[in-house]
Amino acid sequence: MRSTAGLAVCLRRREGHGMGSRGETQTLPRRVLHVTKASGISGSENHLLGLLPGLREQGFDVRLLLLHEGEPGAQAFVDALRACGVPVEGQRIAHAADPRGFLAVLRAARRLRPVLLHTHLVHADFHGLPAGRLARVPVLASTKHGFNAFRSSRTFAAADRAVGGLADLHIAISSGLARYLAVEEGFREDGFEVVHYGIEPGPEPPPLPAAPRLAVVGRLIPIKGLETLLDALALLDRPGVEVEFAGEGPLREALEARTAALGLSGRVRFLGRVAPPTAVFERAIAVVVPSLGEGFGMVALEAMERGRAVVASAVGGLPEIVRDGETGLVVPPGDPGALAEALGRIVDDPARTAAMGRAGRVRALAEFAQSRCVERTAVLYERALARGRIRS
Template sequence: MNAQTSAPLVVHLTYVLDFGGLETLLVERINRMPAGAYRHAVVALTRYTDFARKITKPGVEVYALNKEAGLSLATHADLFKLLRRLKPAILHTYNLAAIEYAPVALLAGVPIRINGLHGRDAADPEGRNLKHNFLRRLMLPFYDHCYANSGDMLAWNREVIGVPESKSCLLANGIDAERFRPLAGDETGPDFGFGPDCRVIGTVGRVTEVKDHATLIDAFALLRARLPEQAANLRLAIVGEGSLLPALREKVRALGLEGLVWLPGARYDVPDILRGFDIYAISSIAEGTPGSVLEAMASGLPVVGTRVGGVPEVIADGVTGQLVPPRDADAMADALARYVRAPAMAQAHGAAGRARVMSHYSMPAMVAGYQALYDSLLERKTPFRKPIKSCVE
């Protein structure tokens, strides 16, 4: 048996495997983790899309359990059978949507269970839902480790849910600063059909309630009204797929912004698309450490973001971007206007943002952090196993 087939298996359990920040970084970790260290499989509670083809590491199986809304006890049974067949060493669940499946993994004989807190839902952006928090506390004994991807989330996990410090840590996101980079001197960015000389404000992410793209559209309309001399050259791009996309298109039509707002749905050329933006905006009402913001910063873009979750940990206000309150179209329009009026400041903040990503959010450091967590739990819970040396390709 070769080293790859004998490596411990990690099963990643997520609600859906589709275009999104959490899923993008999950795939990056799978692709980059040394093959001889761990094998991987991905289980989507609901479904997976063509996004799964972004997994390039050989031998990674992807499964969908087609979970129905609600408790869906059949999904628990299906996962139990799958885990018994796959025999993973680690079940790695993501966010609240997958947290309830640790007891199933324990019954199936999975020795290590990990939950990652990467963000919250739009219905509970501040983590105050008593029912959800009761479930988190109820599941806590079944997990060996509950990490978070931002300092804000880590503190909340410890103080509100009661996760002991000994079984929690911060695992920051990382970005591939070679793929996500500014335009080179001789390059021309895409114009998205807008034509030359346009200033493009853009965002990338799943089109769901938690991202609050409606406020961003309102802010764009206000921005055009406040800068009439520049309004003709201002454009907005919202890249991503999601259930609210038809409603956003209707909102754009109702505001008379057709032809000025680009809503292409999911795209797989995000690095190139970011190089066509002038300013990045994120209007979320809840976030962990937003990978899309790190990608934008790595691409040399100034960022206007909402002061929620881990966003203030990423954006240095007045240095790499600007922070505004959530659900505040007026404040976002004002911040965007400052960059439109002062291109030199926008360029300086973009350069500072890339430097911050290079020094604090490297992709190798992220991969090494996750592998080190797997290694330490394996060594503690399977003491007769030969220790694994953490490394990154």
């Protein structure tokens, strides 16, 4: 789900610290070059909008090289980072294997001479890690952000392990993702450092509405398990329950057709893209995250920060966020019956649902504060740089 949450966070930080529009007003001693590919502002981009300005406050001269294919959303990401005081360079590429990506990273690394180069997502790994090694950057880091169907390919897995072997520091955004990468690609699970995404506190959320409305926020794509949710709603014998879907994606037409075929058209609304989705969360008594795969599950964390119970699949990072029976309910992925039973419990006991929402907000702000994400990353940088000095 594309969101402006990350931009709001870093703008608040900038107001508090008076950083210039391109981050050039501070002299920071240790330069770190981040590399990613983006087409808009979604999960990993929102993460970077919070992380990169925070690392600058920790004393790192953080910059970003963005690979893109000319999408309007890529420019929005650049503008958001610059508004947060992070210097950004861009390189347009025609396709995933375009050598201009590798050459751009190589030139930037040789010119900027960072002490650490940090890649995010597959394209940046494949262009950035070899280029960083060739440019003799002292420390290379790579963060894995998500589940992808292509990771089950033996050819891709072998290539990803080979490229990943160039990194000195491996980060996964959840322990569940580290396990998934070990199973699917043969990485060592204990070779990953886990750094969860973080969140900033918003104002006190409103109380739960009286209407039994559920919310779903995210892209309408197969891995989000939205067909499972529709099937669960058809099994749920609660005719007053409504569901709002906030998001766009290639499955929208198919989901609307399935909604009609199941006789749910009067109870399900497709809102399209909603950014930020705060109002969608606050109109609901609970938020449903029925994913079949999820590297972290930022929507679950955002819902908890808004004081909403979360019904989530037991996949990836979601069980690390949602505590079953305490801040929400956790169900097996792809199981409409189990999901329907959980939704029934949410609807039938409003007092318990509200209590889980309150507990979720407490947990979100205590365990997943943005400051913890920044500080954990900074500590890992310091350790990796110290090891690099010892090697040299």
